[in-house]
Amino acid sequence: MSINNRYRVDGYARPGAMLRDLGLALLALLVLVWLWPLRTVPTGSRGVITVGGAIKGIEAEGFTLIAPWQRLDIFNIRAEEASVENAEGSTSDTQPVKVSLTVRYSIQTHRVAEVFEKYSHDGNLQSYVQTATQEVFKAVTAKYNAPDLIAKRGLVSSDILSALRLKLELYGAQVINVDMRNFSFSADYMSAINQKVTQEQLRLAAENKVRTVEAEQKQKVAVAEAEATALKAKADGEAYANLKIATAQADALRIQNSALAQNKDVLELRRIEVEMVKAGKWNGALPVNVYAGAPIPFFNPGGATAK
Template identity: 80%
Template sequence: MPDRRPALLGKLALGLIVLLLVAFLWPLRTVPTGSRGVITVGGAIKGIEAEGFLLVAPWQKLNIFSVRAEEATVEGAEGSTSDTQPVKVSLTVRYSIQTNRVAEVFEKYSHDGNLQSYVQTATQEVFKAVTARYNAPDLIAKRAVVSGDILTALRTKLDLYGAQVINVDMRNFAFSPSYMAAINDKVTQEQLRLGAENKLKTVEAEQKQKVAVAEADASAARATADGQAYAQLKLATAQAEALKVQNAALAQNRDVLELRRIEVERVKAEKWNGQLPTAIYAGAPIPFFNPQGASSGKQ
């Protein structure tokens, strides 16, 4: 019986070779999401393909190029303020490759879209240039403005490399230990000053309140005294007017009473028969005899 093993092994080897050729020459490829496919032939760029399936000829090469957002971190970036104070900061820059410049970046800077080294270098340079425009106090007080200046300058610089900056985060912003100590002392003194001013304002407010209360009490007392004096004046005036009215009434009443007395005497005289009483007791009245009138008449 002939040995069939050599023939079987030959078929298996041939099949494996065919599979390898098919895998190598298989034209259907995939470009993942967030990437671009750079087609090259002999190193020269022949086209840029979007995400999805595409057919690649055996003589072409597909290079996957990322256009996703990437991060570049710069730890301890150093700069100097306009008043020569050294300053350090850590920055994180988020960026991505401009999709319309993939071929340019692939040709000049990166075959996969990673520009981390370029971004780090550019960030260091921009940080030094921006901090040199500010003195140390302004760099602290205007941190948001400084961050905006860094973002604007970095966008301009990285645009040269075909990258667009999404945002910049600053961390661990710090000056030299001696300067930070001076700042802390200044802040402490300022807080003490503000505390003293607030205490003084409180004391002044309390004093003003006491003065206002005293003035109000004095005004109330004056008003009360004025009211009492006015009331007494009105009472005295009313009493004086009443006395005048009473005196006038008494003066008029004397004349009326005298006339009535004379009328009564006249009526008595008309009714008298001319006879005197035969018996006169002590204190009894004698008709038409007025000792006071007689004495006054004699006088």
């Protein structure tokens, strides 16, 4: 029987039969979908299989077969972010401080069943992370005074990260990193800090100027001392040279005198040489006036005249 004839009797259409068949086909399709055993667990997820609400197994990424009486929930284990805006704290010297933080975390894969049962059916722990972050920030900032909180920001961030990892371990989450943003104090305190920084910079500039002047003075003193040392060395050298020359001259005279004293003939020969030089220069005229004690050429004091 053809389809057209199936829904016709005596040439008249049978709409009831057509609707019944469509209903049966739709029911069969629904039953097939409900009973279809092949499911998929996406990458970065785990499949939590439950029966009547009780966890029966954890499936990794990929295809998995699910019985009709089982339920498959997709549980995210990828890294997630939780932001905390304007978290408030107070330093050890009672200065209020605010900061915005971003925490990146993920669920520990071996604790998926525990987290699914106790905290979240899809791996979203944002509310737990935000609450824990605010508590940790308050606890850490209370350990530092305001100047240290600024000067040791890296250490503060490390303390927050360590404390947050320890706290979120309870919820089966592992903290990847923590970013701090918009770190600020009250307006009055920030103004006081700026004034202090300005004064410190002026003080350092003055100290640097004093050190520069001192260095210049020391350099000048060193140059003067070097010049004085050089002059002294030169004077010492010249004095030493003069001393050596005088000593040599004295030694020569002493040797000469000693030689003359030991040889009278040499001395007489020198006297004769001198007289000969005088005679060579004499013009033959005797002096008109002779004074007592005045020398007369070629006159022998012993009474003999020159021949």
